[in-house]
Amino acid sequence: MDAERSKLLKSVRMHGFAVVEAQLFLDSHPTCKEALEYFRKHQKEYEEAVAKYEEKYAPITVGGVDCDDEWTWATKPWPWERSEN
């Protein structure tokens, strides 16, 4: 996996994790301004990282598959796979 790709994947993971953490907090603090702001910020960064990664490399989730000519979910490496195959 080239450096650019793993850097992008790390960004997907970091911001995805921050989104989940904010979600858990917001479940019990639904009107907390700081938490809502934090969620919006990382949600945006997460979506950007996913969009870039999927456009250039492979789908992050099945929902992100572009299957114009082949089912890339199966033909391209999954996000958790270490090396190209």
Added chain:
Amino acid sequence: MEICTPKSSDICAAGFCDGCPQPEGKFPESTPIGMAYVPFQKWEKTYDVNIALCRGTIFPSLDKPFIGEEAVSNGCRKK
């Protein structure tokens, strides 16, 4: 905790009485006993996201490794 001097005759010698020193908790008087209470989490300055991913939380006050880093290096007990 100072030793109490029982005001009334009934019980004490740490069998409890009116004079016994009661630990002052932060709970309001009306709080029923016999229940468990968890302090409500407040938002706080979060870890930077790359740190948060390694620590498993964005909240420093939730970052409680039950096995201290110095005692265990990456998950295996030191011989």
